[in-house]
Amino acid sequence: MARSGLALQLNHYRLTTAHILYHMPDHPGLLQTFVWQDYDLAPKFPSLRRFLDFWSHNLDGKLHSVQVASAELIAPPQWRNAQALLTMH
Template identity: 55%
Template structure:
């Protein structure tokens, strides 16, 4: 059985990690860090936007900043022939 995440990667999703800084409701001068990770599509990041919309509607800690890293884990394979034998890299 193929995993849901693998199928999403084949559809163009890549692993997205967001570092979210938010203010503590009781102490607005202090920042707290939350790490979010999910498969998403760059550059629009619809899954991240859904999560941030949920955050704004539901949670008390106002967002300060969001830093995003994204990597497509499945890439085209590179082929190379050595003495007529195909090797994968």
């Protein structure tokens, strides 16, 4: 059953983006880019690992590199003290 993004975030899932560079199958000297994005659990990223395993076993383009960014979207509020008070007319 598919779960909503909010339900996943409440269970510590984070929005994860992977920037994947891979060699083009017909021209191995050229690199192509692919962006993958889904909710995943940091720091082990099981969904991303399953996707990369699927890629390496079923697709022809050999992986070159993967850059991963992850952000927790639901977080406790942060309070900061103002350093200055400015008045504009």
